[in-house]
Amino acid sequence: MRSKVFKVTISLIIVLGIITTLILVFYQFPKKVDLVSPAVSFYENDPSSIKNTSIRISGTLNRPLFQQHIFKGTVTIDDLEFTKANGTLDTYVLDKNNGIHSGNLVYHKPSKPGEIVTVSMIWFDDDFEHINIVSNWGENKKLSLLIVSGSSYEEAIDTQKKMRDKYGSGFVPRD
Template structure:
């Protein structure tokens, strides 16, 4: 029969082991998706263009540390997303199953400057995606705020997805209304 102190020691060791596992394990989720999408400028439906978004990488969702996506997001309508490297997307805010982070592309050649950037909101399966690009993305031909929304096939679906995501995420979702 074990003494009371050895049972307590074993119990503490097991709790410590579980705690360390939960702290260090990243709970990876492989993502390999191809979503239909539309892009449009803030001024409305006349600028709508059909495209697709390909997502390939791993979403790391640790319990006690910052989540991040490591991989590549390419948007068919924008060549730089295929050619330039992409920085990790660190999840800066999370709310009701919607994640927000910075979408940043950088040159593959020295000095590895940032070429384009924007904000991205997405759910854990990358089924609903909202990208708010910087006003002058290469290849866009626009000088206004631009949105790329998946999984949508037209402007009305994109607006509906944005509305649902905004309702879940809250005030800092863009566009506001």
């Protein structure tokens, strides 16, 4: 009798283990994101170029275990019309360090999904509280245009410093 109970118990543990493993491997652990964050845009190392704006993010961050995280949704910047007129491709998290994600932010024409409008880099934390976008979208293509969450230039620089300290040497801007 004990042998039969033991076999049933072991079988149950094995079945539950398989089910748990399958859930952990295939479940996406989605995080819904819908926010408007005050931000500033400015050319790198040029506080005189600062403009106040907002970053609007709406979508889902899928965070599967043991697999690449993906943000599916839209990222629009109020002062940049092309971000409103064009779609955002899925943003694959290329790297993650200490809660800071980095990936490519790619805009495409909605009528032609394969036609890329522009590419930039985005860094964001787990809660999308801190956001840093580096691009060449502005009028001066020789300088990087930065769009950073914060209400002022000082807050944006502080946000970048906090993110750089967590993320490490791959964060842009470097200093």
